Amino acid sequence: MFKDKKVIALGERDGVPGPLIAECMEAAGAEVVFQKTECFV
Amino acid sequence: MTPVLRAASNILVHAPDLVRYGSKCFREIASQGESFSRKLSGRIRSYENAVAYPPNQVFIGNLPPESLTGMPSPWHGHPIPDASSKGPFGEILPQESFYPLLQRADQFGLVMLDSDKLPLSGFASNAASALVPEGAPGPSHKTADILRGIESGESIPLEHAGALVGCVRRDHDADESLDARVLLENLAAKASGAYALSRLLVQEKIESGQVEYIISCSEEAVGDRYNRGGGNLAKAIGEMAGCQNAAGVDVKAFCAAPVYALIHAAALIRAGVVRNAVVVGGGSMAKLGMKAHQHIAKELPVLEDILGGVAFFLNSDEDEGPRVNLDIAGRHEVGRPSSPQGMVEALVCDPLERAGRKICDIDKYAVELHNPEVMLPAGAGDVAMTNYRTLAAVAVMRGEIDRGDIPDFIESHGMPGFAPTQGHIPAGVPYLGHALAGMRAGTLNSTMLVAKGSLFLGRMTQQADGASVVVEV
Secondary structure (H helix, E strand, C coil): CCCCCEEEEEEECCCCCHHHHHHHHHHCCCEEEEEEEECCC | CCCEEEEEEEEEEECHHHHHHCHHHHHHHHHHCHHHHHHHHHCCCCHHHHHHCHHHHHHCCCCCHHHHHHCCCCHHHCCCCCCCCEECCEEEECHHHHHHHHHHHCCCCCEEECCCCCCCCCCCCHHHHCCCCCCCCCCECCHHHHHHHHHCCCEEEEEECCEEEEEEECCCCCCHHHCHHHHHHHHHHHHHHHHHHHHHHHHHCCCHHHCCEEEECCCCCCCCCCCCCCCCHHHHHHHHCCCCCCEEEECCECECHHHHHHHHHHHHHHCCCCCEEEEEECCCHHHCCCCHHHHHHCCCCCCCCEEEEEEEEEECCHHHCCEEEEEEEEECCCCCCCCHHHHHHHHHHHHHHHCCCCHHHCCEEECECECHHHHHHHCCCCHHHHHHHHHHHHHHHCCCCCHHHHHHHHHHHCCCCCECCCCCCCECHHHHHHHHHHHHHCCCCEEEEEEEECHHHHCCCCCCEEEEEEEEC
C-alpha cells in the first residue's frame, strides 16, 4: 500500500510521534520526505 | 524526614489586552494588520465572564472537576450564576490589578504606567495587595513620555478597556533577549508567579520569612544574549513575595517541569537539606491566544485570555498533610520509546510495580488537564481523555481490567480537563488543591500526577519526556 510512495509524517505529542510514524512507513516501503512531531499545548 | 504537601494554590489572571502579545496573535497581527486585531477585540471576554466560566471555577476550587461532566455545553455559554472570583485554594485577578503587579515586579524602569489612566483604587485581592506593601507599585508616568517610547519603537503599549495606560520598554537596542515583548513575557511570569506564592502564604497564614527554598517551574527563558534562559526566576519571585530567607532555583523541563519540581522539593526535604520548600509556576504570556484564530473562525470567545499560576508548600511535618511518596516517582529514561504506551509504562506501570502496586490501586490520576473546550475547536483533541484512554488500555493489556470496563475506569480514576492551556500549568498539579481537600475529608486516599514534556520543540532531540509522582495519605 505504501511501497514507493512519498510520505509526510505528522506526529502529535499526545498521539503517535513523527519518528515512529516514519519508521512504520519506511518498513512498509515508503519514502518519508518529511517528518515532524507537533505539540498543540 | 517525610516530605508532606501542606498546601496548594491556583491563580488566574484575566489579561485580555496581553493576548495580542501572545506568540500566535502577535504573528497574525504582524501579517494581517489591524483586521486581525479588530477580530480579536470583538471576541474578547469580560472579566465577569472569565470568572463565571465553569472550568475557571473548578481551577480555583469552587467546583470539583467532576462537576464539569454533567454541565450543559458549551461551558462558555453556561456561566455559573453568582460566581465568585475567590475560591478555597485560588482566585482570579482582573487586568487592572495585574498591571500594577507588573510594575512592582520591575526593578529597571521597564514598565511605565500612567496612574491617571489606571488609578489604583485598591486591589481586588489581599494576596495581590500584599505584594505592594508601599501602596503604590512605582512612579506614575505622563502620557507624552509613554507615547514617545512607543513611537520610537523602543516600547510596546499596555492598554486597558480600549485606552492606552502605559508601556513596556526594551532594555537594549541590539539584544533580542531584552526586547520589550520578551521582558513583558518574563515580567508576566514573575508577577503571576509571585501572586500565586502570595496567595499561598496568605491562604495558609504562612509567614514569608519561614520559606527556606523556592523552585520555579515557570517556562520563560530569563537571561540576556550571552545566557538566554539563564534563569533563576525563583529568587526573583521569592524576593517579590518577601521571602527574604529563601534560596531558589529553576527547574526546566517543558510542561513536565512542575512534577519534576515537586519531586526535587520533596527530595531536598527528605534528604534534610531544607525543612520546607515552595514550588511555584508563573503564567505563560506566549501561550495567550495560541488558538485564538481558530476560536475566532468558529465565532467562539477567545478562551485563552487568562494567565495561570500555581504554588505549593511542602514541609516535613506529617501532621499537616499527605506525603509526597518518592518511592513511587516515575521517570522516562533516554532509551524509552516516546509512544503513548511507552510513556504510560515508564511513568505509571514501572514505579507502581516497584512499590508492589497496581494501576487500579491509585484513586485518581491527574494527567495533562487541558480544558477540552479550548482544544477541540482547534482540532487538537481532548488531551486529558486521550491520556486516560491510553492508561485504561494499558490496564486492559496488563489484565487489571476488562475491555468493557474502560469507561468506568476513566470515570472513577480520571477527570475532565479544566486548566487553561498554559503549557506547564495543566500538568496534573492543578488537581492538588482538590486532592488535598479530598484527603482531608477522607474521600480520597491517593493521586498520581503524570506530566509530559515536548522536548522536540527545542530541536535538540526528537524525544518526549515525562515525570510522575504519587501523593497519598
